[in-house]
Amino acid sequence: MSGARALLARPAPLAWLALAALLSLALSLALGSVAIAPGELMRVLLGEGEALHQTLVLELRLPRSLAAFGTGALLALAGALMQVLLRNPLADPYVLGLSGGASVAALVAMLTGLGAALVGGAAFAGALTSTLIVFGLAHGTGSWTPTRLLLTGVVMAAGWGAVITFLLAVSPVERLPGMLYWLMGDLAYAGSPWPVLAVAALALVVVLPLGRTLNVLARGGLQAAALGVSVRPLEWTLYLLASLLTAVAVTTAGSIGFVGLMVPHMLRLRLGNDQRRLLPASLLAGGILLTLADTLARTLIAPQQLPVGVITALLGVPSFLYLLYRSR
């Protein structure tokens, strides 16, 4: 049986999520300073409709919505991968200090007055540097365990947090709002959505065939090795891939917390831990969550905008706690 058919054999949750993804995108296109009715939205998407609406939807809202979707998808997928890697449902790239490293690099770039593109590049370099530091130190003199990696990451994240506070304290006041927005995530400067969408699609192609192997890895390194998994190369692959996904997401939209931790966990409560279903579901649900959160961020107190990370936390925390409370 092929992998595609494997997905089709249990289509219901994924089909529903795909439908919800389309609806969330449509909603984000329709809502804003000028609300657009569903009929007009259809006409605009088919290349008709008013010229003003054309510009609004196709040039302003669509790139931002797609960027939000792609960023959320990357973050959720990275979180799901990190959780298997560390055999810990509470792990995510943010806990491991990746976003901290990215944030420090981005803030330094902002302080030195570099342009938006260079801030993105600095964030990317910061995330990867943090990855290498954490993995290198956790590797130590040979003994490398999930617990040790998690602990190294947590300590690094705390260190980055202190550096961020320091940078904010010494920054000129007029730069603070931009920096704070970046730290809580902001899609206003996302630029072209195609990099995140392409990386998300590529990542899915890489991880889908790994699904059953990840199911075995979730049972522990020794058990996985006894069932024929080459554990160490697989763990390197997971870590580098999750780091790359986080770095691309951070570069696009700043540091948005919570998606990577929450989305896989919520899905696991409903769908179980079969990675062949959980990974694509995380991708879709992460995209949906961030698309909706960004729509709220730019409409709630319009014309002012909110950092999208505030919305993901405000939406996510109660629903997460509710699901956790409801589960056994």
Next chain:
Amino acid sequence: MEALATHRLLIDVPGRADGRPLDLRLAPGERWGVLGPNGAGKTTLLHTLAGLRPPRSGEVHLEGRALSGWRRRELARRLGVVFQERHDDFPATVRETALIGRHPFLSPWQQEGPEDHARAEAALARLDLSHLAERELATLSGGERQRVSLATVLTQAPAVWLADEPTNHLDLHHQVAVMGLLAEQAEAGGAVMMCLHDLNLAARWCSHLLLLYPDGEACWGSAEAMLAPAALERLYGQPLTTAWVDGAPVFVPRR
């Protein structure tokens, strides 16, 4: 040819002197018991035999080829391990857990087929777990969880079984059932090695015994030869009384 053999093998127990190198030969049909006090290195030995940790020196050969010459996947098709410790960090059902025993036989894109499911169901039935198939691991008792681990390896159906205290947490009936299952695997041409704490199960069910002493010394041979009360008393540092039941020795610790 022997299924599993060691050549001048020294297991790596940190901080311990080398002791006696092991030259073991596990032939198909044999049931080996590994006996020794806590910390003697039983689990370390089993993991070394499975290629899960490197030896201090020497080699382990499966079907005449050094473990280093095997791909992990190929190894997992022939050699199965029942672990003493397990990590149930994520939710999973009993059925899913049995089914992962088929992992070494499936290619990355392949989905478990009817035959894989049939093997898993048969393994669950063999271990009295069919009625628990849909249950979450977290809701099982210790003995039930232990049987699920055995069901996973039974689904894997390896020629060499390495079982670390397979009767852990099991009630009397299931202890006997599991020893019967392992004996059955040996009769069908498998080779079985198990770490045991229960001398009497070892005396009853094992054809060969390996005694591991805490200082790294070791001796091995046929069960009749190894079940000398004096050697066992020295092994555990515990005086024993020997009784005979159905023509087999039964060892009872003296107060």
